[in-house]
Amino acid sequence: MARDVQITFDCADPAGLAAFWAEALGYRLQDPPEGFASWEQALEAMGVPPERRNDASAVVDPEGSGPRLFFQRVPEGKQAKNRVHLDVRAAPGLEGDARMTALEAEAERLVTLGATRLERHEPEPPLGAGHLVLADPEGNEFCLD
CATH class of the missing domain: 3.30.720 (Signal recognition particle alu RNA binding heterodimer, srp9/1)
Structure with a gap:
């Protein structure tokens, strides 16, 4: 069920x-x-x-x-890296430069809303498509995938 x-x-x-x-x-x-x-x-x-x-x-x-x-x-602030995080699917079906361009555009939009950009991971075929790591306004990490 x-x-x-x-x-x-x-x-x-x-x-x-x-x-x-x-x-x-x-x-x-x-x-x-x-x-x-x-x-x-x-x-x-x-x-x-x-x-x-x-x-x-x-x-x-x-x-x-x-x-x-x-x-x-909650009374306490964030203490450490998230053990679970959200992957925001911002570029499904895209690869290479087109994928990273779409991810960068979405990261820019989210930064204007209060997100913080943390890391960029370049594509590493065959398994690594490339992604960006950001944090929401309270520091919770999430990926743009």
């Missing part, structure tokens, strides 16, 4: 990181519960104090096929 998967990020600013990943992946912020026009209204009705309203956020694939990304506030 297949299972749904949610990817959870521990972070300092759930709303900010959710906004970054929504833009990066073409996702959208998850809608508020039924009967509420906004999350602010829902959280107010639930009695969540203002200082706790950025404790969590989530983004979803508008097509409904990709996993939900959930962002939860």
Whole structure:
């Protein structure tokens, strides 16, 4: 039996990181519960104090096929390299210079949204197609593949 998967990020600013990943992946912020026009209204009705309203956020694939990304506030900052990371498929089917040009263009777009460029790995045929390593605004590494 297949299972749904949610990817959870521990972070300092759930709303900010959710906004970054929504833009990066073409996702959208998850809608508020039924009967509420906004999350602010829902959280107010639930009695969540203002200082706790950025404790969590989530983004979803508008097509409904990709996993939900959930962002939860934690008190500690990132300590070390990620053991699991996302590969953002920015150049599927492309090879060589065309692939690297497409990856560079996407990296440039993501840097304007707050990502940091970390490394470039050149193509090494037959198995290495080439990729870029970036970090999101809170330092979580991910690859442009």
